[in-house]
Amino acid sequence: MITPHVIVVLLLLLLLHIAMVGSIKVQIVTYNTGNTKPRDTDSLLPLLGLKQDPDIVSVGFEELGDTNDWENEVDRLLSQHNYYRIKLVTMSIMQIVVFAKKEHLPFITHIETEYTKTGFGGTYGNKGGTSVRFRLYDKTVALVNTHLSAHMDQVQIRDEEYWNIMSEQDFDDPLSEHLYDHDYVFWSGDLNYRIDLGNIDVRSSIKAGKCLELLQHDQLRAEKLAGHAFIGFHEGKITFPPTYKFDPETDIYDTSEKKRVPAWCDRVLWRIKAERMEIAHALNWGGENDSSDISSLSSFTLSDKSDVSGGSVSSLSDHCEVDGSCVSRPFLTTPTPNKKGRKKKKKKKKKKEMDISDDEALSVRTPWEVMRKRTMSLMKKTAVYASSTGSAMLRTATGTSPIKVHKADVADPERFRNLLNTLEREKVSIVKEKYESCVRSLEYKSYPEYKQSDHKPVSALLDVGVNKDVEPLVSFAMEKYSWKNGDRLNITVRVRPGMSLTSWDWVAILESNWTDPHKHYLTYQYVVKETVKFPWESHPGTNKTLYLVFVSSKLSAPVAMATLECV
Numbered sequence: 001m002i003t004p005h006v007i008v009v010l011l012l013l014l015l016l017h018i019a020m021v022g023s024i025k026v027q028i029v030t031y032n033t034g035n036t037k038p039r040d041t042d043s044l045l046p047l048l049g050l051k052q053d054p055d056i057v058s059v060g061f062e063e064l065g066d067t068n069d070w071e072n073e074v075d076r077l078l079s080q081h082n083y084y085r086i087k088l089v090t091m092s093i094m095q096i097v098v099f100a101k102k103e104h105l106p107f108i109t110h111i112e113t114e115y116t117k118t119g120f121g122g123t124y125g126n127k128g129g130t131s132v133r134f135r136l137y138d139k140t141v142a143l144v145n146t147h148l149s150a151h152m153d154q155v156q157i158r159d160e161e162y163w164n165i166m167s168e169q170d171f172d173d174p175l176s177e178h179l180y181d182h183d184y185v186f187w188s189g190d191l192n193y194r195i196d197l198g199n200i201d202v203r204s205s206i207k208a209g210k211c212l213e214l215l216q217h218d219q220l221r222a223e224k225l226a227g228h229a230f231i232g233f234h235e236g237k238i239t240f241p242p243t244y245k246f247d248p249e250t251d252i253y254d255t256s257e258k259k260r261v262p263a264w265c266d267r268v269l270w271r272i273k274a275e276r277m278e279i280a281h282a283l284n285w286g287g288e289n290d291s292s293d294i295s296s297l298s299s300f301t302l303s304d305k306s307d308v309s310g311g312s313v314s315s316l317s318d319h320c321e322v323d324g325s326c327v328s329r330p331f332l333t334t335p336t337p338n339k340k341g342r343k344k345k346k347k348k349k350k351k352k353e354m355d356i357s358d359d360e361a362l363s364v365r366t367p368w369e370v371m372r373k374r375t376m377s378l379m380k381k382t383a384v385y386a387s388s389t390g391s392a393m394l395r396t397a398t399g400t401s402p403i404k405v406h407k408a409d410v411a412d413p414e415r416f417r418n419l420l421n422t423l424e425r426e427k428v429s430i431v432k433e434k435y436e437s438c439v440r441s442l443e444y445k446s447y448p449e450y451k452q453s454d455h456k457p458v459s460a461l462l463d464v465g466v467n468k469d470v471e472p473l474v475s476f477a478m479e480k481y482s483w484k485n486g487d488r489l490n491i492t493v494r495v496r497p498g499m500s501l502t503s504w505d506w507v508a509i510l511e512s513n514w515t516d517p518h519k520h521y522l523t524y525q526y527v528v529k530e531t532v533k534f535p536w537e538s539h540p541g542t543n544k545t546l547y548l549v550f551v552s553s554k555l556s557a558p559v560a561m562a563t564l565e566c567v
Contacts, residue, residue, distance in 0.1 A: 083101055235268070
């Protein structure tokens with residue numbers, strides 16, 4: 001019998017599960033500072049989004065005048081709100097600095113950084129990308145800040161720079177050795193993609209309040225859809241006007257002699273690895289790992305005894321945009337017939353004395369054409385095709401949504417392409433809907449009040465799914481210690497099974513507003529056999545509340561924290 005007491009307990013367990021398998025908020029900022037310095041006290045505060053109480057704050061700067069000025073200002077502001085610095089990476093005049101709330105410290109490990117120079121043929125760091133990656137609870141996360149090549153006609157160069165950054169940055173974590181291996185990749189920066197319209201048209205649209213209509217001419221969106229760059233990346237809804245290029249100290253678009261065309265150069269995007277893998281699998285028509293169900297057609301291989309003329313299907317993982325437009329391009333690899341098939345082909349060709357044109361002969365060889373012809377054959381042989389209605393029922397990969405297919409859809413090559421496009425779009429939309437809750441855009445905005453640069457800063461507040469039901473790798477035996485002046489302080493460290501300590505692990509004593517244990521420690525001691533001993537001489541003074549922080553050399557991160565009362 002279910003009593004009210006049992007119901008209350010079940011509700012509490014459900015709430016606990018929701019809290020553990022939940023999400024965190026990530027604030028991502030990109031700002032091309034135009035070689036300027038921070039001005040008014042707290043001027044960066046709105047950019048950091050502290051009113052929304054983010055768990056992680058990532059700030060990327062481009063065209064820095066003095067790399068220390070902006071970093072120090074961010075550090076100062078976040079230190080007042082219980083954040084600590086995960087990592088900072090600076091390359092020439094650009095950098096990325098990432099902070100997190102201290103409550104997440106035990107669950108942010110395996111921190112690494114990378115950078116890629118793309119300026120002047122990869123020799124100079126004025127263009128390129130910097131990144132910080134780490135494990136966050138049960139996920140691997142990479143935050144990338146980039147500055148790509150400028151000018152309207154450099155689209156292909158920007159695409160190449162994207163691929164260079166994505167492919168060249170490697171890491172030591174076996175879970176994610178490359179950028180594209182990470183569960184989440186957050187990509188921000190001055191990407192420099194422009195609007196493919198004339199200056200007069202763009203400015204008049206902005207002046208008329210119709211700037212959002214310009215998005216259909218946005219180069220970044222066009223390159224994504226064409227599969228040239230940023231494949232599988234998502235972006236929040238743009239509701240703000242172009243963020244480049246302004247006359248400094250004004251809200252007026254460029255009036256200089258060059259009169260640059262306004263554009264959304266400054267962007268924040270994200271990529272979900274699991275979504276990309278599932279989409280690639282869903283579109284792997286007839287591939288080795290394809291388990292999709294399209295009625296009795298065996299995923300369009302159409303035969304249980306042979307493959308598609310020896311052909312194979314590409315994985316599509318990162319080489320083609322998959323928003324339902326794959327079939328319009330030859331994503332299926334051209335088959336290589338075996339020797340026996342080639343002899344038969346030659347005899348047939350000789351017998352017919354070139355009744356078939358060269359173009360038609362080539363089209364017959366393509367896998368999608370083979371699939372089309374085998375579909376026709378299967379429909380006839382199995383009597384699936386009903387001559388009275390001229391239709392057959394095929395099911396999509398989910399097995400839940402039947403679609404009506406006319407014989408003409410298969411007989412006509414172009415209609416068959418459209419059929420495959422229809423099936424692909426449905427597959428992709430189902431997968432995307434499934435992963436919508438993994439990363440949700442809560443806010444995507446620019447800041448027109450910032451006038452010192454020719455760019456406006458942009459930020460994105462994202463709700464990111466993680467499983468918080470994870471045990472820390474290292475912890476202190478107590479959450480709170482008391483240290484009496486004149487006594488030694490002995491501390492015990494607990495290590496989760498499978499985790500080992502090194503002789504370079506250490507425990508630091510820090511003040512409450514610390515952000516970096518390597519810079520802000522008052523004193524420290526190395527860990528010896530899971531114990532730490534502070535001599536009485538290093539007592540920091542009475543009537544102080546401080547922090548003990550365990551810094552792991554193996555995990556490249558501070559991974560445990562406790563309170564220290566000094567009396």
